[in-house]
Amino acid sequence: MTLRVAIVGGGPAGIYAADILTKAQETTGTPVSVDILERLPAPFGLVRYGVAPDHPRIKEIIKALQRVLAKPEVRFLGNVEYGVDVKLEDLREFYDAVVISTGAMADRDLGIPGEEASLGAADFVSWYDAHPDVPQTWPLEATSVAVLGVGNVALDVARVLAKTGDEMLVTDIPSHVHAGLLAKTITDVHVFARRGPAYAKFSPLELRELNHSPNVEVIVHPEGFDVDAHGMEHIAQHKAQKMVLNTLTSWVGADPVGKPHRIHLHFAEAPTEILTDADGNVTTLRTERTHSPDEDGSVVGTGQVTNWDVQQVYRAIGYRSTPLPGLPFDERAAVIPNDGGRVLDLDGNPIPGTFVTGWIKRGPVGLIGHTKSDAAETVGHLLESTTETATARRPEDVDAYFAERDVQVITHEGWERIDAHEIALGQAEDRLRVKLGERAQMMAAARS
Structure with missing residues (x-):
């Protein structure tokens, strides 16, 4: 059988x-x-x-x-x-x-007032990765945006939002993604973590790469950047997170170098509400400072509230x-x-x-x-x-x-024809590949 x-x-x-x-x-x-x-x-x-x-x-x-x-x-x-x-x-x-x-x-929900005005990280990733079943446009008219989450997806979103469109031309993005990134007006990306730096879930390599762009400066804000005894015990048991903490620590308080775009990392700030104007446009992200009273790293609010002037909020707290x-x-x-x-x-x-x-x-x-x-x-x-x-x-x-x-x-043979077509498009532009961003284009390439 x-x-x-x-x-x-x-x-x-x-x-x-x-x-x-x-x-x-x-x-x-x-x-x-x-x-x-x-x-x-x-x-x-x-x-x-x-x-x-x-x-x-x-x-x-x-x-x-x-x-x-x-x-x-x-x-x-x-x-x-x-x-x-x-x-x-x-x-x-x-x-x-x-x-x-x-x-x-799918993106996980935040469970806070005003969440319906936020954008999903998964949706944004699908757009810049030229998923054939998503719209080819993305709203990028903001100057200051917030990204909620401390995983690698949050860093990907922050990095793509901060880098210039031309920096991404060495990748496989098609013309509609390049055009969208080229037209964006974003200068500042604020990344928020509910817990302290000892519990950040970035991978060490992903975090270090955040600072490699000639156009992007990483700023780690000292407010909330505390590592208590519980946090020290945690990183002692997790080598990768110790490496992450070492990198973050080296960036805290660093003198600005004047790059045109900035990624701000904020720790111990829990999002509590997203505020909008009469037309439903985001105007403010409200957060509450947290602290960790328990050994498991769970946090509670301190009552200290901050309003952040942002025009977009991205949820990057996990997929479902x-x-x-x-x-x-x-x-x-x-x-x-x-x-x-x-x-x-x-x-x-x-x-x-x-x-x-x-x-x-x-x-x-x-x-x-x-x-x-x-x-x-x-x-x-x-x-x-x-x-x-x-x-x-x-x-x-x-x-x-x-x-x-x-x-x-x-079939697999059809996929190989799509693959060969994308590689050929890339060679014409001195790139490794240019991805096809429409299902009809992919179907035509598969049958050609």
Whole structure:
């Protein structure tokens, strides 16, 4: 028997699951056939559409993912949207097991008054990464903006907002993103953290790169920059955060050098309200100074309030997954309920042949290494419990299903044509790549 598996979602989590499945057949002796169903014409998920374009080294992971897609046991079926082009019950006809790996692309809410006037970091990232399903314009008329959050996404957003449009021309951004960044009027970006500097979640490298632009100055404000005994204990147990603190400390109180754009880092400032004018435009961010009375680093307000003159507020406090048709969903945790990757029904019992991996399994935490071990756990349970259940077992049956419904499937060969087209566009401008920003452009390139 050849084990037939569908993976819904073509990001790193799904592709790693496919890789582990194909390698497992060498030890189990059971051949596998894997189809990766992806709603976009291109694979790679957040590696392609969630990593800032001025971080090309992070995108090196794409080379490894590409090798998995080239395996003979793996098929890429792009431009196929789960819940629209195919339902769970349809997949069960063609596959013995279904693995959901759709990730997390929505922004978490702040839960403060005036939040509806804020902008989502995930939405902004999708715009500057030329996601084909988002508008090609973005409002960048402000002079001073606030970014709420102390993770790497917050730094990406702050850096892209602060850098000049021409600085980004060495990346793969298309013309509409360059034009938008070129026209922006932002001079100051204020990044706010609820807790003190000992609990900042930036990676050390990401933080250091914040200061590399010839046009951007990083200012760490001394107010709230305190590390108490609890904070010292915390960094003693976390090497990366100790490195982050060392970098931040070296910047506190540094003399300004007069660069035209500034990124301000504020610690121990919790957002409490976003104020707008009569037309709904942001005028003020209100924050409250915090302190940490407990060993776990949790904070409480001190009553000291500050009003910040900003014209935009970006939420960068984390991503969240969204529900999928035909599957249970834990709204509180924003994940599909599961036990080690085995999807659970409302009574807590495993649903046969249904699995989950990646952020929609565990929440939007961890790096690529966590994704690999996460996929290994899910695949282990899949191989232990999956039996032959599919009734239409040939890849040709799947192809016929989509052809009957006029779904324009993009295969791996189609993606390779998109890839080659983007590289050719880049060569014409002496760049590594120019990304296609419209679905129609990608579909045309795939068919050319």
